[in-house]
Amino acid sequence: MAIGLAFLKIPVTDLSRAVDFYCQGFGFTADFVSDEYGWAQLGGADIGLALYVSGKGGGDGMPGQDRDFHLLAPDLDALLAHVAPHAPAAAIATNDDGSRSLDVKDPDGNGLRIMEGV
Template identity: 80%
Template sequence: MTLGLAFLKIPVTDLGRAVDFYCTGFGLTADFVSDEYGWAQLGGADMGMALYVAGKGGGDGVPGQDRDFHLAADDLEALLARLTPLTATAAIVENDDGSRSLDVKDPDGNGLRIMARS
């Protein structure tokens, strides 16, 4: 049996602002957005990805908590160039184990780590 990441949900406070950040910064698409339900489904990733406003049906997570997932990308430098106009928090990190990652915080303070795909 092989396990993989099927779906990623991220709690946010302002759905429109978060959708803009993820679509502009990561090149994702807003496939479905409902302000009424506080929910947005994003396309363009290798997994299902959604943003939700806590307490509106998507879950009760707290925006800005520590990350508990890592994403992967082929070109960290190109991703950094896309994110730099959107946030001052994006930076490439050389990790102690020899791997490289791009660490960034979204507008709600959710920490994201994007690992360089080997």
């Protein structure tokens, strides 16, 4: 039996603001949004992303805490150009192993690291 990944969940304080940030900054689509449940499922990438308001049914994570995942994108320079108007502090780093990563903080202070790769 194979088990896959349904989506990554990110805790947020303002669902509408977070949905706008991820959709406008990264090009995700808002596939399902429920203010009542404090939950949004985003599409438009190889992996599903879910945003949730802590304590409303999606989990109890605290916004702004350390991430425990890295995302993947083929062209960090193009992604930085797209997300920079929404996250001016976003920056690309060259890591000690020669890989490159883009570090971005969302409006709640959640840190995202996006690795460059195919």
